[in-house]
Amino acid sequence: MSLIVGAYPAQPEDFTQRQFFEAIAQIPAIRGLEVPYRATGGDPWPAGAPAGWSAVVTAIPGTMQRVGLDRHFGLASVDPDGRRAAIDFTAGVREYVTGLRDQGHQVEAVALHSAPPWRGAAPAFAESLAEILDWDWSGTSLVVEHCDAPRQGRDPEKGFLSIQAEVDVVRSLKDRGYGIGMLVNWARSVIETRQSRTASEHIAYARDAGVLSGLMFSGCSGEATEFGYPWVDAHLPAVEVDGAPVSSLLNAREIARCLRSAGELPITGFKVGLPQNAVSAEERASLLRQMCALIADNVAAGRS
Template identity: 65%
Template sequence: MSLIVGAYPAQPAGSQQEFYRGLATVPAVRGLELPYGPHGGSPWPAGAPAEWSAVVTSIPGTMQRLNASAAFGLASVDAAGRRKALDFAAGLHAYVLRLKDEGRQVEAVELHSAPHPGADVAMFRASLSEILEWDWGTTRVLVEHCDAPRPGNKPEKGFLPFADEVDVVRALREQSGGRAGLVINWARSVIETRNPDTAAQHIALAREAGVLAGVMFSGCSPDATEFGYPWIDAHLPAVEVDGAPPSSLLNRAEIERCLAAAGAVPVTGFKVGLPREGLTVQDRVDRLRQMCALIGGS
């Protein structure tokens, strides 16, 4: 199985070219999840093979813009906040076109149904419909589910409920020519209910609805760890990976269960964080190699 790797939370503060050259020795990796931040996207990472493809995630920029303005989001009922989010998405679109002009293959982009509170399903559908009118070529436009509000729990993201996102994507599949889809991040589904069963359930429901387009694996923990407070969305490695917190709920069995629930999907991969200091470049590459092996890559 070939994988998309969100390597940016694992890269060192320096020696990034050496890091990506090391990651290129892992045969299972076919591409990178690249972050699109509040001020745009980064250049293609030095050391990453030119033939690798990309999936661009808007979550870093979405969260930073949302932290600065509570009304920001593609699902916002505030007209100005929704327009700012659409302008942000237009910048992401321009970044994708720039990568393509450089000869990169961009498999997909990942969008999110902010804000919290106040995400509205009708506004999100209107925004996504507008975005799908832009020329994306063969690039898929995917909604990445983040945890929705739940009674008694403080949300990490608090965006639209899963069922609402499924309905929006399903309604727009024809308009998109089949390019719209839903991607499930293991931790973000589990954080919502604090139950590891939720990720596999979301995957199965999205597949049944005909909108499942991707599965990304990140871990989470019910306990405080070096990554932060309990249930933080900080991309913990699977428990079998060297140095992972022993309380990480992501493990080989959960990965296998979710892969079976998903079947064949266009995008499969993972995103894990590692400490910025205290690990060699080879340590980092080895830990990402271990994650690849858990997901079925070599």
């Protein structure tokens, strides 16, 4: 198994960034990067990252930035202007994908999301996705990444559509011949219920519906940590990684359980932030290497 790595929350923001990407380029398990598309556009291909690596583009940074400016913004919005703004935003994502391809990078997939918080509806989401899927994506797949849905009596991190609603939308589009799937992010599922088992439940639900296309490991904690408040979606490392909060709920056992449940998928990977004391580029790369090993070791154990 080779991995897609969301390295952007872990990368240094200074002149050592090239050194960081050159270091993680030496990790054999990595085949590509999850790269962010923000409200102002997509990040350039990182200096030092191999040109031969592929990419998965995530629209979540820009989606949340735009939601912060307009509570009606989103592909699932029942507000026509908010939905149209999100479709136009996604057109920018497609242009970014075209630009990466023109630079010689394979773009495996684009991850889209069922914003806005609280104000989304499955029919609106289905209509938006059908329009978007009719565009020419030049072989790039589209996936819906599930984020936490609202729960009574608590403030959500994202508050998008339920896994059931998203799976129904994706399955109906697949039945109509569209190429689309679901991606489960471990932390974003766990944050929804505050129960670790939810990630594997969501994986099984999407798998049994025939729509599971991806699995990304990212941790969370029910306690305040240096990463933020309890249940923040801040990409905590697995607890076995050096310097990870001891309260991180992501661990080798959960990784193994989810990998068994998911089976072989087009996209498997992880996205983590790093502790504040992970200062140097070499230290940061070493911690990503530990995350790679946790996943690879569990894959090897499952095959033995």
